Amino acid sequence: MERYFKRKSTVMESSSPPNEVVNSSKQACLEINLEDLPLDPGLRTRIWDYHPNVRDQVRRAYLQKGPFQPRNHTFPQRNLSGGPRRFIPAWFDEFPTWLEYSVAKDAAYCFCCYLFKPNTGEQAGSDSFVGKGFSNWKKKSERLQGHVGGPMSAHNQAWSNCKAFSKQIEAQTEYKTLLGASVSCMRFLLRQGLLFNGDDEYEDSNNQGMFADLLRLRCNYDEDIKAVTLNNAPLTLKLTSPDTQKDIEIAISTEIINAIVRDIGDSLFSILIDEFHDMPSQDQMAIVLRFVDKGLVIERYLGIVQATDNTAVSRKGAIDDFFSTHGLSMAKLRGQGYGGTSNMQGELNNLKTLIMKANECAFYVHCFAYDLRSTLIAMSKNHLEIVGLFTWVAKVVNVVGEFVECRDTLREKHGVLVFEALNTSELLSEQGLNEGSSKFKTLISLFTMFSSVIDVLEVLAEFGLDSEQKSKARVLLGPLQSFGFIFSLHMMINILRITDGLSQALQKNDQDIVNAMNLVRVCKEQLQVMKESGWDSLLNEVSSFCQKHEIEVHNMDDRFLTRGRKRDQVITNMHYYRVELFCTVIDVQIQELNVRFTEMNTRLLLCVACLNPSDSFSAFNKQKLICLARYYPNDFSTLDLMILEDQLEKYIMDMRSNIEFSGLNGITDLAQKMVETKKDSVFPLVYLLLTLALILPVATPRVDRVFSAMNIVKNRLRNQMEDERMKDRLIPYIETDILDSIDDEVIMQRFQNMKNRPCQL
Incomplete structure (x- = not known):
């Protein structure tokens, strides 16, 4: 590469020794302060001695300040050619754009030549207006005008x-x-x-x-x-x-x-x-x-x-x-x-x-801030019957939402009671279908007001505002009054009732990890019990509901009638509703809980709970905290684990006897208080455990x-x-x-x- 591209040298032509130029250039690049640039032209560093990267910055700084013209200065006199001579301030008016005066050297300089004169040696009045300065006041007219020169002079090029x-x-x-x-x-x-x-x-x-x-x-x-x-x-x-x-x-x-x-x-x-x-x-x-x-x-x-x-x-x-x-x-x-x-x-x-x-x-x-019900509902939708349930519920929401448009007819035909019940229902809020808790409430609302909903749909089917509204209502009446819909509705309500308490507990601001993990275990056990022994009670509940609302109840021993393509294997209603729907959906719920709350992360969270400072650090357990540290071999070596055991003993004695650490609500408060009191430096390994828990x-x-x-x-x-x-x-x-x-x-x-x-x- 050196054959084709030559490295640019930072050493510019100068009368100074090479080493001095290099050092001066580097220093100017590293230490230049534009605010401290000398105004007096006799004290300035030559423009070409600045590093190329900062040269334009220096020029810009000087141009913003303009030529140095100390008009109020008392200019000293010197004997030149038999008479006293000195710099005349009126010369500034004659050459206002470029003439400068150095108080330090009692000499005149050219502002534009200092900034832009090419570094090609002496020309156009030599280097006196840039380097040592002009001070022969007797030859003022000759030298100043001569410095300006013709159109192509070095001065005029610098001025351009x-x-x-x-x-x-x-x-x-x-x-x-x-x-x-x-x-x-x-x-x-x-x-x-x-x-x-x-x-x-x-x-x-x-x-x-x-x-x-x-x-x-x-x-x-x-x-x-x-x-x-x-x-x-x-x-x-x-x-x-x-x-x-x-x-x-x-x-x-x-x-x-x-x-x-x-x-x-x-x-x-x-x-x-x-x-x-x-x-x-x-x-x-x-x-x-x-x-x-x-x-x-x-x-x-x-x-x-x-x-x-x-x-x-x-x-x-x-x-x-x-x-x-x-x-x-x-x-x-x-x-x-x-x-x-x-x-x-x-x-x-x-x-x-x-x-x-x-x-x-x-x-x-598992991220406790998220609604667990939403996830469980989403996983249940892997079954087509559950997809159908929520699809029809969503359509009910849309159609009943049009109820307000024909409220006068409904008041006349069906009475105020139905109107008020539906008008305040969760069903009228489409936003209620966005979150798991609202979906659960919507299912409950549909269950408790099922008769009213059917009555309203029948009224809309007959007295709707237009044929489209009537058609929508008629289409909904069939699925809503089917055994499959009623079975799915009751099953999902029962399942979500079991998981509802767990979901609410996880979303509380004041997290109690131990109780939350216990609720996870209880929830899994309840779902398993429901799968093993809850079928008969659910079927009786569904059958009773269907009889009350004059909906045909399927005989479980009859052949299950499939929609669409025929099954290769003939199954009974009992097999479909109990095995393919009831057990399958419950298994999905249990499987999802097992994925989110594995034995491993449950043990991890229970160890984290031992850091809780509430009730005078009553949850503290040294062995579980050492176990927590072992989960992080990249952060705790074998020697660290030995030191941690000693630190934990001193830590708990210090915490329980220190008034500043009483009344803390959680590990976040504890970590901040340790930093505030510099205890994080006293017990660094304990603070590392806190950090890992907070992460x-x-x-x-x-x-x-x-x-x-x-x-x-x-x-x-x-x-x-x-x-x-x-x-x-x-x-x-x-x-x-x-x-x-x-x-x-x-x-x-x-x-x-x-x-x-x-x-x-």
Whole structure:
């Protein structure tokens, strides 16, 4: 490579010794302070002795200050050619743009030649106006005019370069002003989630959005921005185009991510993953990292990653690429959690297993903040009969919702009681079908008001506003009054009653892990009992309900009548409803609970519970805490385990006797109090246990708000939003505190470095 590209030397031509020039150049590059540059031209460092990387900065600083002309100075006299001579201040008026005077050397200098005269030796009046200075006041007219010279003189060329550079500085100043205004406007809009896709911010556009409006508003209060934006800036520098907006968004989101990664540093962390179904592609995962800083649990949203398909291997590859892109180490991962309703639609177990193969300490725990009922309902929908149940329930919601439009007819034909009952029902809220708890309530409402719902549907079928409404009501009456629907309704209500208490306990703010794990065990046992001995009672309940509402009850010994293609094997109603529906759905519930609450992570959580400081550290158990440390061999060596045993004995004695640690509510309070009192340094291994416990995503209320924020922003944005742009807009909307900590100058520099710009800062 040396044959084709020569390394650029930092040594410029100079009369100084080579070593001195190199040292001077390096020092000027490393230690230059533009505010402390000497004004006196006789004391300045030669422009060519500055490092090339800072030379233009020095020129810019001097041009902003202008030539040094101390008009009020008492100029000393000297005897020259038989008479006293001195510098005359009026010469500044004669040569105002370039003439300078050095108080230190009592000599005249040329401002533009100092800045831009080529470093090619002496010419055009020698080097006296740049180096040692001109001080022969007797020959003023001859030397000053001679220095200026003709049109192609070195001075005039330097002056031309000086004017061109000044215009460049002016353009850069205007550009920086406009870019700063654009960044601040974009920062505000992203923070509020107010940007829309497809806005065209060009001045002659009829589709301008909030960005242009906000920029104009700023102009009304800032004359500098107004002049630059609306009058003087050329089209390429107006910084209002959609492409420029997009680049600013990317610059902002990139700086936020970099700030988060810097905050994490070498800390241990866990990862929280949720499918993002509102995106055009279904194979996307939102990523949140959870870590501990000075005893405080911090969760940060880092963006959305795209998998090639919905397999666990593809998702694991996308996570690996994400870690690599942001300089995160899989070796630092100490926990994994998954949110949302479907939880990777069956890929959860495979994905968490792949991650644990890469890092055995990346333990999975169920995210308590998420509604367990939603997940159990989603898993039940793997059975077509349950899909049908919730599909028909959703249609009931839509049709009954039209009840308000024909309420006068219904009041007349059916009475006020039915109207009021349905009008206040959960069934009228479509939002009630979004969460597991609301779905459960909706099933209960349909069960308790079944007669009223059927009556209303019959009225709508006969007296609906139009044929479409009548048809919808008639279509619903058949499935709702079928044995299969009633059986599925009763079965799901009974199953969700068992899991309802567990789901509510997990979502409490004050987590009691021991009781929660006991509830998990009880819930599994109840489901197993229901499967083994609950069939007869359920069938009797369903049969009684059908008889009450005049619905035909199937004979369990009869052949099951299939819809669609014929079965290869003839089965009875008993086999279908008991084996293929009842037992299958219960098995799915038990299996999902086993996946989420394995024997391994249950033991892990029970060990974590021993750190709870409530009731004077009554849950403390030294052996279980040592067992907890053994789960993390990468963090606790054999020697550490021996030291930990001694630390735990001293720790519990100190905690129980220290008034400052009484009345703490949880391990988060405990960790913060240890940092506050510097006990984290006294008991470092105990504090490490606390950190590992806090990293586990057992309770994550903030990540729940993160994903809620995604839905809010998605609803505000247009459906054509690109995936990457959606990510760039979500990050500043969610991580507003990080956004507020980043200076505009940093964002502007990031924007500049992304690609070649028409102007430089």
